[in-house]
Amino acid sequence: VKSPRSSLWTAFYRVVARIPRGKVATYGSVALIAGRPGYARHVGYALAALVGEKPRGLPWQRVLGSRPRMKAAVAIRDPIGAALQRVLLEEEGVEFDARARVDLERFGWLPRRR
């Protein structure tokens, strides 16, 4: 899987860049906020290119996969990246329950209108 670096990706990056510390969003919501409902897969596709890059670039670790009942969990396939994501989030205050899931009622990011 390579990198298109298209305007599609930059649209997602702009949304991810707005997620504040200690908060998380899901692929579906990022796509929606970016004005592209149905592009959840592509959000992940675009973020995969960021893992391992700039530690202080985009907060890629703040995007998780959706789970039923307002919960979210790490969706990265690569175990290394997945572990890194969890550590990074815990360092900024995000809590994972016993099943490695995050309660979106508490840590979910709701973009403010503008």
Add this chain to the structure above:
DNA sequence: GACATGACGTAAT
């Protein structure tokens, strides 16, 4: 154009 692939999401089983 057909087919496979992928940090996804929702519904059904």
Add this chain to the structure above:
DNA sequence: TATTACGCCATGT
């Protein structure tokens, strides 16, 4: 709750 089945859509072969 865990699996499976589909739907989704840009890319690459």
